[in-house]
Amino acid sequence: MRHCWLKIASVSALFMGSLGLAGMALAKPKSPSELAKDPVVRTAPRKVVRQTQVQNTQPPRAPGVRVYRDPDTGEIREGTPEETQKLEAQRQGNVTPTLAPPSSLRQITFSDGSVAVELDDSYMTHLIVERAADGTLHMRCKAAGETSHTPPPAAAPATPPRIEME
Amino acid sequence: MKRHSTWLCSSILAVALGYAAPALGRAKITIININGPGVGLNDPTPAAPIGGNTGTTIGQQRLIALQYAANLWGAALDSSVEIRIQASFVPLECTNTSGVVGSAGPLNMLHDFAGAEQSGTWYPAALANKRAGMDLFPPNLSLGQGSDDVRAYFNINVGQPGCMTNTPWYYGIDGRHPPATIDLVVTALHELSHGLGFFTQANGLTGALFNGLPDAFTSHLYDTTLKKSWPEMTDAERRFSAVNARRVIWTGAEVTAAVPHQLTVGSPSLTIEGPSSIAGDYSVGLATFGARLTLQGLRGTVVAARDAADAAGPLTSDACSPLLNPEEVADHIAFVDRGTCTFATKIRNAQNAGAIAVIIADNAPGNPPPMIGGMNTGDLTILSVRITQADGNTLRAQLAAGVSARIGLKPDQYAGADPSGRVLMYTPYPFESLSSIVHWERVAYPNLLLEPDINNDLTQNLDLTLPLLHDIGWFPDSDLDGVPNASDQCPNTDTSLGTVVIQGCDSGVSNVLFKTGCTMLDLVNQCTSGAGNHGGYVSCVSNLTNDLKKQGYISGAQKDSIQGCASQASIP
Numbered sequence: 211m212r213h214c215w216l217k218i219a220s221v222s223a224l225f226m227g228s229l230g231l232a233g234m235a236l237a238k239p240k241s242p243s244e245l246a247k248d249p250v251v252r253t254a255p256r257k258v259v260r261q262t263q264v265q266n267t268q269p270p271r272a273p274g275v276r277v278y279r280d281p282d283t284g285e286i287r288e289g290t291p292e293e294t295q296k297l298e299a300q301r302q303g304n305v306t307p308t309l310a311p312p313s314s315l316r317q318i319t320f321s322d323g324s325v326a327v328e329l330d331d332s333y334m335t336h337l338i339v340e341r342a343a344d345g346t347l348h349m350r351c352k353a354a355g356e357t358s359h360t361p362p363p364a365a366a367p368a369t370p371p372r373i374e375m376e
Numbered sequence: 377m378k379r380h381s382t383w384l385c386s387s388i389l390a391v392a393l394g395y396a397a398p399a400l401g402r403a404k405i406t407i408i409n410i411n412g413p414g415v416g417l418n419d420p421t422p423a424a425p426i427g428g429n430t431g432t433t434i435g436q437q438r439l440i441a442l443q444y445a446a447n448l449w450g451a452a453l454d455s456s457v458e459i460r461i462q463a464s465f466v467p468l469e470c471t472n473t474s475g476v477v478g479s480a481g482p483l484n485m486l487h488d489f490a491g492a493e494q495s496g497t498w499y500p501a502a503l504a505n506k507r508a509g510m511d512l513f514p515p516n517l518s519l520g521q522g523s524d525d526v527r528a529y530f531n532i533n534v535g536q537p538g539c540m541t542n543t544p545w546y547y548g549i550d551g552r553h554p555p556a557t558i559d560l561v562v563t564a565l566h567e568l569s570h571g572l573g574f575f576t577q578a579n580g581l582t583g584a585l586f587n588g589l590p591d592a593f594t595s596h597l598y599d600t601t602l603k604k605s606w607p608e609m610t611d612a613e614r615r616f617s618a619v620n621a622r623r624v625i626w627t628g629a630e631v632t633a634a635v636p637h638q639l640t641v642g643s644p645s646l647t648i649e650g651p652s653s654i655a656g657d658y659s660v661g662l663a664t665f666g667a668r669l670t671l672q673g674l675r676g677t678v679v680a681a682r683d684a685a686d687a688a689g690p691l692t693s694d695a696c697s698p699l700l701n702p703e704e705v706a707d708h709i710a711f712v713d714r715g716t717c718t719f720a721t722k723i724r725n726a727q728n729a730g731a732i733a734v735i736i737a738d739n740a741p742g743n744p745p746p747m748i749g750g751m752n753t754g755d756l757t758i759l760s761v762r763i764t765q766a767d768g769n770t771l772r773a774q775l776a777a778g779v780s781a782r783i784g785l786k787p788d789q790y791a792g793a794d795p796s797g798r799v800l801m802y803t804p805y806p807f808e809s810l811s812s813i814v815h816w817e818r819v820a821y822p823n824l825l826l827e828p829d830i831n832n833d834l835t836q837n838l839d840l841t842l843p844l845l846h847d848i849g850w851f852p853d854s855d856l857d858g859v860p861n862a863s864d865q866c867p868n869t870d871t872s873l874g875t876v877v878i879q880g881c882d883s884g885v886s887n888v889l890f891k892t893g894c895t896m897l898d899l900v901n902q903c904t905s906g907a908g909n910h911g912g913y914v915s916c917v918s919n920l921t922n923d924l925k926k927q928g929y930i931s932g933a934q935k936d937s938i939q940g941c942a943s944q945a946s947i948p
Contacts, residue, residue, distance in 0.1 A: 242899035242916070243923035245865055245892045250858060256512070264587055317587075324489035324512070326501075327587070333577065334481035334527065335570045335810045337563055337830065339540060340474040344751050347543065347556065349477065349830035351566065352811035 256320040263314040266332060402856070403455035403506070405446035405568075408462045408524055409439060416465030416532055417442075427548015437547035438465060438530070438560065444549040445564035449572065452842050454853040455506035456871070461568065462524040465532040470539035477558055480528040480567035485577060486512060487589055491858075493849050498591035500573045501525040503849050509858040526571030534558060551836050562834050566825055569841050570814065573848050574826055578606070580812050583614035592848040596628045597801060597813070600794060618812055619805035621743035622659060622819070625798040628847025631840055632798055638840050639792050639799075640821050642785030644669050646735065646761060650780045654770050657786070661745035661762035665753035666723065667733075673784025674759055676709040676732055680775050683725065688717055695722040699729040706730030709781060711771065714739045714762070720750035723760045733759040733783055737768020743805045744819070759783060792820025799840060802828055816840065857889055864893030873897055881941035885934040896924070900938065904947050917942040 316328045339349045409417040419435035429444075431437035442463055450459070462483065468476040482500035486492075491507035492499060502525040505511050513523050535544030545560050546553035553559040576593045577586035585594070590607035597606040599617040605627070606614055617624055626632070646658040662669065682692050682701045689696025696717035699705055710731035712722050719736065726734045738745060745762040761783055763771070771779055785791070793799050800817035808828070815828040823831040826841045846852065851860040855869040869889070876883045876897045887895045903916035921935040930938070 240865065240892075242894075242902045242920045245894045245899055245902075246890050246896070246920070246924055246927065246929065248891045249929065250509075250889045250891050320489075320512075322490060324486055324492075326484050326486040326512070327498075328484055329482060329577075331479070331481075331527075333575075334479040334529075335567065335575075335814065336468075336476045337478045337567060338474060339477050339534075339543070339558060341472075341540065341543065342749075345556075347558070347832075349558070349563075350811070351570075351815060351828045351830070352808050 256322050256324070258318055259321050260319040262317045262319075264317045264327060266315050266330065402854075403450045403453040403459055405450040405453075405459040405461060407439060407442045407446055408460050409464070410462055411435075411464045411466075417463065419465075423547075427546070427550040427552060429547050429549050431547070434547075438545075441547045441549055441560040442528075442530075442564050445561045445568060448561075448565060448836055448838070449568055452838055453506075453572070453845065453850050454856060455502070455850075456509055456856040456858065457502075457505040457511050458523075459502045459505075459526070459572075460524040461526045461528055461571065463528045463530070465530045467533050468529060468531040470531060470533055472538055472541050475534065475540050476531055477534055478528065478530045478563050478567045480526060480571045482571050482573075482575060483524055483527050484513060485586075485591065494592070494595060496589050497595060498577060498586060498589055499849065500571070500575060500592075502571070503573050503592065503845075507849055507858075526568065528564070528567055528571065530560070530563070555832075561836060562825075562830060565836065565838070566830060569826055569845075573845055573850070574841060575814055578614065578813070580618035580807050581615070581809070583609070583611035583616075583618070585611075585614075593814070596626055596844075596847055597624055598627045598798075599624050618803055619743075619807050621804050622794075622800050622817060624801045624803045624813070625794050625796075626801060626844065626847070627798065628844060630843035630846040634840055634843045635790055635793050635797050635799060638822075638824075639790040641787060641790055642669075642671050642821075643789035643791050643793070644761075644819060645784070645786045645789075646763060646767075647673075647782040647784075647786075648771070648779060649675075649782060651774055651777055654774050654779070658763055658767045658771075659744045660783070661747045663719070663723075663748035663750075663760045663762075665720075665748075665750065666756045667759040669759065669761075669783060669785050671785045671787050673782045674709075674733055675780070675782045676707070678711050678735060678771065678775060678779040678781050679704050679708040680772070681705055681710040681712045681726055681729070681731070688721075690716065695725045695734075697725065699725055702729035707732060709733045709735060709783070711735050711737065711775060713737050713768070718750055719748045719760070719762075720753050720756060723748075723753075723756050723758065727756060727758045731758060734761075735768075735771070735781075735783075736760065736762045737772065738762060738765040741765055741805065744817075792817055792824070855893075857893055857895075859889075859891065859893035866892070866894035866898040869893065869895050869898055871895075876900060876938055876941075878938070878941040879945040879947065881944055883934070883937040883941050885930055885938055888929060896929075900942070903942075907948055910947060913945075913947045914939070914943050 315330060318326045335351050337349055337351050339347055341347055411417045414420060417435050417439045419433060421434040422432060423434045423437050429437050429440050431440045446461055470476065484501040485498040486501065486504040487498050488495055489504050489508055489512055491509060493507065501513060511523055515523055533539035535542065543556050543558065546557035547560055549561055573592060576591050578594050594606040599620055601620055601623045602609065602613055602617060604613065609617060644660050644662055646660045648655050648658065680693060681695045681699050683695050683697040683699050685692050686697055691713055693713045694715050695712035705726065707730060710726035712726065712734060714736050722736060723734050743764045745764050748760055748762050789795050790797060801813060802815040802817050803812055811828045816824045816826050818827050818829060820827060823833055824839050825834060853859065854861055855867055855871060857869045857871050861867055873887050876885045876887050878900060887897050889895045899920055900917055903913050903920065907913035907916055918939055921930065921938050924930045925932060925935045
């Protein structure tokens with residue numbers, strides 16, 4: 211059986227307080243009574259009070275992970291021809307970023323004031339394996355379906371990269 | 377970073393002798409199999425047990441390997457809330473020479489929940505649950521992702537015709553994958569790390585924070601050029617910082633403390649010693665062949681190599697043809713430009729002219745300088761390094777005046793850390809989506825689990841990734857009471873006891889946990905050790921319960937109940 215947690219005010223404040231005790235453990239021993247200070251509290255299960263959509267700020271890019279999730283069941287399955295065509299069209303469209311409208315994400319506000327957002331696959335990292343000409347394998351974590359983006363930072367050189375041998 | 381094998385022995389020894397591994401934690405991490413019947417993690421194809429994996433079907437072996445990786449993380453982290461990894465083997469983008477082998481990320485992020493270390497800061501779901509001490513997404517809320525915390529995909533086609541043909545997964549759990557196989561355990565360890573919090577929602581291309589708020593990860597990023605942390609920056613500054621190569625560091629104390637135990641002393645560098653106008657350290661990319669950098673270093677004068685502008689290479693500085701000035705280059709460091717021919721050709725021409733080393737200046741923007749690769753390089757014995765185009769321009773302008781240089785390992789700097797010993801993050805120019813920022817800099821040595829590259833020499837070591845997770849809020853909590861070990865004055869609390877029970881006598885009083893990390897029963901039990909006889913013990917419990925009543929934590933009846941149990945107990 212788990213603890214019966216007492217219900218008092220802000221858990222976060224108590225938690226921060228407990229963190230503030232770091233380093234005190236090695237101080238002079240305290241009596242049992244001295245250690246009975248401020249019960250830790252776990253709040254009751256929360257309720258959803260509001261659901262909204264927020265903009266997905268990840269940059270549009272080619273969808274490297276061809277995974278299809280049934281919108282009704284949530285099950286991973288093979289894509290239908292229509293879904294495959296749609297995905298490929300998006301992939302082509304993303305060559306020009308302005309053609310790809312940003313998707314939105316569901317944001318949930320709970321009764322305790324906390325806020326959650328459900329992330330989609332655009333926030334996943336992808337581990338890519340590449341076989342070099344000499345047969346060796348190279349594995350790299352990056353966005354699928356692309357090599358790199360070139361943002362315009364303040365100190366960025368103006369010359370575009372050239373493709374060279376090696 | 378790939379480095380010469382002579383380093384390997386010393387570094388392993390240093391790790392083995394010098395680093396007392398932190399106490400192992402316990403978190404239940406469960407792989408949730410979402411594959412349908414007969415495929416992926418349910419593939420019924422018979423398979424012979426391999427490398428400690430006792431599964432007898434492909435599906436079983438996949439599941440065992442993933443759960444093994446999850447257990448490694450579970451043994452290192454503390455959480456009283458189950459961590460659920462939604463996993464499946466599915467077709468991912470793949471060709472015969474490249475492919476996505478796996479993907480992962482958190483399913484939800486939260487801010488301002490009970491237990492959040494910092495307000496206005498996003499936390500991944502698994503970490504938020506740990507800090508709150510409860511599942512913040514219980515099934516009864518009927519949210520889309522439910523109680524699952526991390527999503528992970530693995531490529532079902534790896535090794536099949538058309539997808540890295542004949543390069544299959546290795547499902548062994550012994551960390552001894554053969555060449556030309558892909559270790560599923562190491563792959564999963566890396567990807568799960570992202571799902572657990574080695575991750576940011578910030579957009580490095582625009583510099584925008586997600587919904588204007590930092591996350592637990594970016595809160596520990598600091599740019600040594602701008603002298604600002606990421607949350608302090610404007611979007612424009614973050615955009616600059618995201619590509620400010622080798623100038624973004626991790627400020628978390630746990631990672632910094634672990635550096636001497638995880639990284640080797642000796643950061644690769646080209647040090648220009650004169651003229652003074654360009655003196656300083658310059659980043660280098662290392663070659664996969666030839667002589668290696670040493671702590672002693674190699675010193676010499678840098679001399680421009682000259683060759684014919686011909687069909688082999690249009691520039692007189694590309695070293696694609698035999699050098700025309702061997703008398704100048706001999707016994708010095710040759711300076712050549714990248715382009716047209718292979719690195720091996722350039723280095724071979726410089727070596728034939730008597731050069732002791734080669735500096736290759738890049739011909740395109742980019743930072744830090746990548747590695748020098750090549751085939752058929754067995755005859756190349758001299759040292760060679762690569763520098764950025766910008767640094768090449770700086771050096772080239774001074775060559776006529778005479779440039780003296782040292783190429784070697786800086787003995788006062790760890791490989792992968794800045795001069796102050798803080799670990800460098802991967803912030804190359806140009807920006808690499810989902811790779812930049814959320815990995816360690818590739819110069820780190822020995823190779824780390826969360827470098828962007830999964831190197832073949834990786835073991836199942838969680839290296840600097842575990843302290844990073846500690847830094848973002850995965851505090852050690854060995855008794856899982858929600859109070860960090862560092863401040864827990866009762867570090868061995870039994871959190872399964874709901875009431876105060878003394879030698880089988882149940883007082884019926886709730887076993888309240890205090891923020892000192894002690895439960896009421898812990899405090900009662902402390903009376904046992906301090907008492908010389910039964911009377912002393914009963915007196916101690918009496919004093920304690922009187923105080924608890926005085927503070928309003930228990931009623932008079934509850935006080936009497938505890939005291940009654942204490943008096944009946946045969947303690948001591």
